[in-house]
Amino acid sequence: MNPINIIFGIVFFVVLSANFSKANLALKSKKTQIQIKPKSWLQKLPLNIAALTILFQILGIFGVGQFELNYYNITSLQLILILPYIFFSWLQITIITEMGDFYSSDVILYRNQNLNREGIYRFIRHPQYLFQLLTNILAGLILLNVFVLITSLFLELPLLIMRAKLEDKIILQKFGNEAVEYQKTSSFLIPTFK
Numbered sequence: 001m002n003p004i005n006i007i008f009g010i011v012f013f014v015v016l017s018a019n020f021s022k023a024n025l026a027l028k029s030k031k032t033q034i035q036i037k038p039k040s041w042l043q044k045l046p047l048n049i050a051a052l053t054i055l056f057q058i059l060g061i062f063g064v065g066q067f068e069l070n071y072y073n074i075t076s077l078q079l080i081l082i083l084p085y086i087f088f089s090w091l092q093i094t095i096i097t098e099m100g101d102f103y104s105s106d107v108i109l110y111r112n113q114n115l116n117r118e119g120i121y122r123f124i125r126h127p128q129y130l131f132q133l134l135t136n137i138l139a140g141l142i143l144l145n146v147f148v149l150i151t152s153l154f155l156e157l158p159l160l161i162m163r164a165k166l167e168d169k170i171i172l173q174k175f176g177n178e179a180v181e182y183q184k185t186s187s188f189l190i191p192t193f194k
Helices: 003-026 044-061 074-102 127-143 146-175 177-185
Strands: 034-036
Touching: 003 034, 003 044, 003 074, 034 146, 044 074, 044 127, 044 146, 074 127, 146 177
Parallel strands: none
Antiparallel strands: none
């Protein structure tokens, strides 16, 4: 196992542990507090693809699916990419933390939930999906793993876009004009400053 994969593996498992600990807190929420939970295949399929991507990353740490590049500075580039990977992972965990009791791996709105327009949500409506995609693509590049890259770009990306559109739909359903105004002042997935 090469040193890049070892360094990535350590960072990956720390980030994965933090994500799971935050996600487990959300599982304690009561089903009676749910106001809107659409029945859709977008509730579970993107989560299963995310789990597959995690599996490919774990296998990639051990060199499975790794492609060869004969570029002499590739190790330096891989090391440099670990920094944005850590940064975007930290942002993803921060988003989950900021959502607090309202975080869920399902597309759900709770009865007492307000429309969050604070922090990064002032600029972008679905930062958790953006950071998930960025960390997975960076992981594929760091590990030189074709399976992670293909899964992230061709499965996860379109599914998360569809899921974000579903979220926008139920937000509009619950918050009406407030959601319309929010959509005018924020970006969907890629931050722009309106």
